[in-house]
Amino acid sequence: xxxxxxxxxxxxxxxxxxxxxxxxxxxxxxxxxxxxxxxxxxxxxxxxxxxxxxxxxxxxxxxxxxxxxxxxxxxxxxxxxxxxxxxxxxxxxxxxxxxxxxxxxxxxxxxxxxxxxxxxxxxxxxxxxxxxxxxxxxxxxxxxxxxxxxxxxxxxxxxxxxxxxxxxxxxxxxxxxxxxxxxxxxxxxxxxxxxxxxxxxxxxxxxxxxxxxxxxxxxxxxxxxxxxxxxxxxxxxxxxxxxxxxxxxxxxxxxxxxxxxxxxxxxxxxxxxxxxxxxxxxxxxxxxxxxxxxxxxxxxxxxxxxxxxxxxxxxxxxxxxxxxxxxxxxxxxxxxxxxxxxxxxxxxxxxxxxxxxxxxxxxxxxxxxxxxxxxxxxxxxxxxxxxxxxxxxxxxxxxxxxxxxxxxxxxxxxxxxxxxxxxxx
Amino acid sequence: xxxxxxxxxxxxxxxxxxxxxxxxxxxxxxxxxxxxxxxxxxxxxxxxxxxxxxxxxxxxxxxxxxxxxxxxxxxxxxxxxxxxxxxxxxxxxxxxxxxxxxxxxxxxxxxxxxxxxxxxxxxxxxxxxxxxxxxxxxxxxxxxxxxxxxxxxxxxxxx
Numbered sequence: 001x002x003x004x005x006x007x008x009x010x011x012x013x014x015x016x017x018x019x020x021x022x023x024x025x026x027x028x029x030x031x032x033x034x035x036x037x038x039x040x041x042x043x044x045x046x047x048x049x050x051x052x053x054x055x056x057x058x059x060x061x062x063x064x065x066x067x068x069x070x071x072x073x074x075x076x077x078x079x080x081x082x083x084x085x086x087x088x089x090x091x092x093x094x095x096x097x098x099x100x101x102x103x104x105x106x107x108x109x110x111x112x113x114x115x116x117x118x119x120x121x122x123x124x125x126x127x128x129x130x131x132x133x134x135x136x137x138x139x140x141x142x143x144x145x146x147x148x149x150x151x152x153x154x155x156x157x158x159x160x161x162x163x164x165x166x167x168x169x170x171x172x173x174x175x176x177x178x179x180x181x182x183x184x185x186x187x188x189x190x191x192x193x194x195x196x197x198x199x200x201x202x203x204x205x206x207x208x209x210x211x212x213x214x215x216x217x218x219x220x221x222x223x224x225x226x227x228x229x230x231x232x233x234x235x236x237x238x239x240x241x242x243x244x245x246x247x248x249x250x251x252x253x254x255x256x257x258x259x260x261x262x263x264x265x266x267x268x269x270x271x272x273x274x275x276x277x278x279x280x281x282x283x284x285x286x287x288x289x290x291x292x293x294x295x296x297x298x299x300x301x302x303x304x305x306x307x308x309x310x311x312x313x314x315x316x317x318x319x320x321x322x323x324x325x326x327x328x329x330x331x332x333x334x335x336x337x338x339x340x341x342x343x344x345x346x347x348x349x350x351x352x353x354x355x356x357x358x359x360x361x362x363x364x365x366x367x368x369x370x371x372x373x374x375x376x377x378x379x380x381x382x383x384x385x386x387x388x389x390x391x392x393x394x395x396x397x398x399x400x401x402x403x404x405x406x407x408x409x410x411x412x413x414x415x416x417x418x419x420x421x422x423x424x425x
Numbered sequence: 426x427x428x429x430x431x432x433x434x435x436x437x438x439x440x441x442x443x444x445x446x447x448x449x450x451x452x453x454x455x456x457x458x459x460x461x462x463x464x465x466x467x468x469x470x471x472x473x474x475x476x477x478x479x480x481x482x483x484x485x486x487x488x489x490x491x492x493x494x495x496x497x498x499x500x501x502x503x504x505x506x507x508x509x510x511x512x513x514x515x516x517x518x519x520x521x522x523x524x525x526x527x528x529x530x531x532x533x534x535x536x537x538x539x540x541x542x543x544x545x546x547x548x549x550x551x552x553x554x555x556x557x558x559x560x561x562x563x564x565x566x567x568x569x570x571x572x573x574x575x576x577x578x579x580x581x582x583x584x
Binding site for chain 2: 073082083084085086087088090091116122123124125126127157159161162163164165166167178179180181182183184198199201240241242243244248249250280284315317319323328331332335338339424425
């Protein structure tokens with residue numbers, strides 16, 4: 001399979017402009033500014049069917065189309081907060097090939113007529129921020145940023161904005177609040193950022209990988225993009241495979257290939273003597289799949305959704321037969337409790353209660369009815385919060401109980417793991 | 426005594442104030458610069474940021490205390506930040522954390538009495554393919570940790 005986004009990764013000094021250009025970099029931008037109107041780019045991206053790679057999988061061209069037709073300034077915000085546990089693809093793109101992201105970003109700004117863009121990087125991406133800032137400095141010097149870009153009249157200023165360790169900034173309105181210098185409390189929607197976003201202006205928020213995709217879609221066209229992957233699920237995806245596999249890493253693959261191939265072919269399968277127990281396919285919030293489900297499902301957005309889970313951020317965590325599901329669920333619950341921003345009571349309190357109950361079940365102190373209490377709690381969090389963090393905290397707990405209830409019950413009765421043999425706590 | 430940013434940092438902040446649409450938006454960049462200049466973000470540092478941004482000091486403090494990367498209390502010279510999320514835990518991260526706790530004689534979240542090390546269990550740091558992993562002072566990354574590797578790292582930092 002032909003690689004697109006990761007094609008050049010591994011080339012020495014790829015993050016330098018000289019190297020990037022020697023591999024054809026910025027030719028797409030030069031051509032587009034010469035020959036295309038902004039609306040042409042919007043049309044290509046819409047027709048490509050590109051769906052956002054950050055988590056929700058919303059069609060990028062449609063998102064751009066929500067911008068109101070008025071004369072207010074528009075902003076583009078690149079979401080590089082990459083905090084969904086199990087996800088590490090954007091780190092690779094920023095650190096190794098920042099110009100690719102930047103070219104996609106400039107093309108996108110041209111398309112949506114934004115003259116100021118922010119690249120929001122999670123605060124822990126120290127090297128990534130350095131590399132991206134270096135790429136931006138080179139791009140200014142080469143005339144790809146600034147005023148009258150390549151003589152086209154386009155103007156664009158780009159700022160790297162570093163976060164500071166808050167998962168909630170991955171949610172686009174939380175990110176916008178953070179960008180504005182505030183606590184990252186997500187906003188009630190509507191209004192959507194397309195209308196009232198950063199600094200009260202129309203704002204587009206796109207993921208790093210999504211913007212990198214734009215660069216290639218503009219270069220090669222919507223028809224080419226539509227030749228990869230099944231209908232409504234076009235293009236390649238950067239799968240981040242981790243957990244109990246032989247070769248964890250980022251694998252760029254066409255959407256829709258069997259999920260088992262990602263694990264057993266590309267990630268090298270499981271460690272010797274182990275069998276597959278479960279897969280969390282799209283970051284820790286995505287509902288867990290049993291081994292049987294994982295072996296059957298295809299890896300596109302729609303197929304995963306049909307199987308009751310989601311492709312999410314592409315963070316695929318693989319669990320083998322040594323893992324106790326009570327423990328893995330507890331670790332996930334601990335995370336969502338830690339990262340709840342505290343704005344909505346159901347999430348702030350509920351995530352803490354879920355963690356506490358899972359902790360006592362894990363430690364053999366579960367009380368009768370605890371498992372059902374967890375499910376009940378989920379129904380009181382789900383859909384009752386401003387942002388999807390509440391839902392994200394419920395999915396992993398609810399799905400784990402539904403699919404591995406015997407393990408929870410066994411913990412309650414016997415005060416030990418049913419099948420997990422190696423403690424991960 | 427009131428604290429002051431270096432001239433270089435102050436100049437950087439003034440440049441950013443020109444580029445961002447609002448003054449307050451320079452909050453996180455200013456706090457990141459503050460981290461390089463001051464040991465931690467106390468009320469005086471918040472006041473210095475507030476003065477430059479011309480925003481109320483409580484707003485700066487409210488932001489500084491929200492984000493986990495801004496330390497608002499004294500901490501060790503080296504902050505050992507071990508990821509303990511699921512993918513790292515599946516590969517022994519919590520054993521690594523306990524190993525460090527025993528070696529250093531402190532619990533996660535604490536600082537050694539000599540002020541050299543602070544140990545922290547972190548949420549996912551987006552390097553799950555190199556699990557278990559940790560950051561030191563949010564800048565240096567150590568991957569595929571083993572007890573031998575941790576010994577070596579501690580030895581280097583104890584010099």
